[in-house]
Amino acid sequence: MTITEPQARALAELLHQLRPEWVTTSILTLLWEHRNEHPFPELSTAAVTVANDSTKRTPGIIFMDGPHWHPQSPKATTGQQFLTAAEKSRLQGAQLMGYYSAKDGTDPSNPSDPMFQHLITPGDLDPAATLEAFRQGRARGLWEIQQQQGQRAIAAADPDTLEEAQP
Structure with a gap:
């Protein structure tokens, strides 16, 4: 002691x-x-x-x-949780999966989708954190898509109608 x-x-x-x-x-x-x-x-x-x-x-x-x-x-x-390298890697992987699912238009958070088995594994000690990381990544991907679509709409717009193209 x-x-x-x-x-x-x-x-x-x-x-x-x-x-x-x-x-x-x-x-x-x-x-x-x-x-x-x-x-x-x-x-x-x-x-x-x-x-x-x-x-x-x-x-x-x-x-x-x-x-x-x-x-x-x-x-x-x-006020914070300390993660092991394996946990951090798992959560980063879930974020990336969410990000790319938004970009590809797929939804592996749906349990009937075969990709769901790769999102939540049997050894996952905190499935809620994994799903939250996935949702954060997906939200980021969807936000980027919206930003890209907004830029295309502005670029294609007539200078006189620029104000109408913006949300």
Whole structure:
């Protein structure tokens, strides 16, 4: 359970970067005094959670009991979700599939379409995120098509009727 000196220094510096008014040497002293109380991953999570809460005035709160020791989920504490490289690649693939489906005029989000099996795979841990990424990509593709059609309409229009060609 003991944290090492390099871990304490790194965490103290990180907390100082998040909260410049917290002095690095004071944070380091505090961390070192409590080094045997919590495993480093738990301590780091709790400390960053406290540092990101502007209502917490001092780093001493880190070692008090509170919700920062029991985070609900990464989204609840940080407002963002960290993705593995495989998850990021899967979501980027879903976005591209959505984009190109809009360009090709196909709809692989329809479960009866054979391409749907490639969108949601049995190993997909978050099918809702995959579908959302697909929808975002598709929306981008449809937007580009609309923009291209609008440009063609403007280019083909008579200068006297230019105002009518614009939506």
